[in-house]
Amino acid sequence: MTTAPPRLASLSLDLDNHWSYLKTRGDPAWRRYPSYLDRVVPRSLALLRHHRLTITYFVVGRDAAEPRHAPLLRAIADAGHEIGNHSFEHEPWLHRYGRQHLAAEIDRAHAAIHAATGQHCVGFRGPGFSHSPALIDHLIRRGYLYDCSTFPTFIGPLARAYYLTSARLSRGERRQRDHLFGTWRAGFLPLRPHYLRTRQGTLAEIPVTTLPLLKAPIHVSYLMYLAGYSPALARRYFRAALALLDAFRIQPSLLLHPLDFLGRDDGVGLDFFPGMDQRRADKLALLDEILALYQSRYTVVPLWRHARSVPARRIRRLT
Numbered sequence: 265m266t267t268a269p270p271r272l273a274s275l276s277l278d279l280d281n282h283w284s285y286l287k288t289r290g291d292p293a294w295r296r297y298p299s300y301l302d303r304v305v306p307r308s309l310a311l312l313r314h315h316r317l318t319i320t321y322f323v324v325g326r327d328a329a330e331p332r333h334a335p336l337l338r339a340i341a342d343a344g345h346e347i348g349n350h351s352f353e354h355e356p357w358l359h360r361y362g363r364q365h366l367a368a369e370i371d372r373a374h375a376a377i378h379a380a381t382g383q384h385c386v387g388f389r390g391p392g393f394s395h396s397p398a399l400i401d402h403l404i405r406r407g408y409l410y411d412c413s414t415f416p417t418f419i420g421p422l423a424r425a426y427y428l429t430s431a432r433l434s435r436g437e438r439r440q441r442d443h444l445f446g447t448w449r450a451g452f453l454p455l456r457p458h459y460l461r462t463r464q465g466t467l468a469e470i471p472v473t474t475l476p477l478l479k480a481p482i483h484v485s486y487l488m489y490l491a492g493y494s495p496a497l498a499r500r501y502f503r504a505a506l507a508l509l510d511a512f513r514i515q516p517s518l519l520l521h522p523l524d525f526l527g528r529d530d531g532v533g534l535d536f537f538p539g540m541d542q543r544r545a546d547k548l549a550l551l552d553e554i555l556a557l558y559q560s561r562y563t564v565v566p567l568w569r570h571a572r573s574v575p576a577r578r579i580r581r582l583t
Contacts, residue, residue, distance in 0.1 A: 271510075273562035274470065274570035275555075276320040276348070276412070277308060277520040278389060281327050284354040285534055288392065288441065289431040300532050301327065304522040305336040309343055311525075311548070315555050318344050319520075320567040322389045325352030325373025328380040341381040346566040348387040349373050349408075356392025357440040358399065367402050374406070387567050389413050392444040393420075393472070397582045401464045410468035410571035411460070412517065416453040417479045420446030430536060451479045455514050457570065458578035466579070468571040473516040476508055483519035484554060488539035491550055502554060506561055517570060518558060524551055 281301060286294035312319060321340050327333050329352075341347060351358060352373040361369065374385050386409040390399065395413035403411055423445040428438070455476060459466045474481055482505040491498040509516050523537055527544030534540050539547065558564060 271562055272515050272570060272573055273558065273564050274320070274515075274517040274567045275317060275520070275558070275564050276322060276389070276517065276567055277522070278322045278350060279304070279324065279327070280350070280354065280391070280522055281324060282532060282534070284324060284391070285537065287354065288356055288444065289428065289536070290433040290437055291431075297326075297330070299327070299330075299333070300522065300526065300530070301333055301336050303530065304525050305340065307525045307548070308520070308522075309339060311552065311555065312345070313343070314552075315559055317555065317559065317564055318346075318566055319564070320346040320348050320387065322348040322350035322387075323373075323377050323381075324350045324354045324391075325376040326354070328373070328376040334380050337377075337380045338382070341383050346387070346568050347377055347381050347383045347385060348389060348412075348567065349377060349385040350389055351391050352376065354391045356390070356394045356444045358390050358394035359396040359443055360440065361398075363398050363402070366396075366398055370399075370402055370406065386410070387412065387571070392441075393446050393450075394443060397462060400460050400467055400582060401462050404462065404464040404467050408467065409568055410470055412470040412472065412567060414450065414453050414469060414471045415446050415474070416450055416455050416471050417446065417474045417481055418448050418451030419480070420444075420450055421448055427536070454578075454580065455479075455512075456578060457515060457517075457574045458580050459574060459576070461579050461581045468574045469580070470517050470567055470570055470574075472519050473509065473514065475505055476512040476514065482516075483521075484524045484551060485519075485521045485537075485539060487554060488524060488542065488547055488550065491546075492539060492542060495546075495550060498550065499553065502557065506557070510561070515570070515573070516562070517567070520551075
């Protein structure tokens, strides 16, 4: 008897930069554009090389336009990883943009990323999981293969409240961020990869995977948060999550963030973010275990390959 090959799964890293987190919280220090990419990129590439994984990095256009980042981003491309579009200004109120503003935002990031890496993006993820029908229309017109901006969870408003609890924002600025991490309605979005259909055509949608039924997060930053209470709890939770996904026959798409590669000893601040009170070595050791377990259960691919496998019959219409 032959063993069936592991099922397909994807892995991606949102390469949000230091300044982008500060910008979302309204901290004026973001205007100096502080960057930790010189630490995150080499560490992530080394870990992926160790596991022989090829994934998708979502790059912010403004970072791609910075000459100091060009060697780092070129190293990602040279290692064979896919590079996706994560907008130019990384504003999680993208859904509020008019169509012309939205098109310029996507196109400007696309051009900057191509100039820095030599890759033409075919996939997009909205900052803070911001998305809209107008966004999908523009991605289709541009010939993109997929979007992965949906985050099917009911806890978006709780995550937003936690993230912004100490932020100094005006009422208008808080209103801008009213969809950060999604609304409670996002919990009703499908977990399985599917196609979105608009008047412009169709586009594959690869949701960020959450638990079936409960729709609780399983992305790595959430596991790091659990590890702050108990590393054993984080490991058990992840194993249980993968077993539940297998039971529901869902092809997962696991999400990484830069802060998964940074700890309190890196001195970058961002203490408001879960897991940043832990040592870097502890976080990297847990991340190594997570990737090993994920890879043992699935054939892990970049998102463009995952998008190619979406069954044509799975279609969700957007108005």
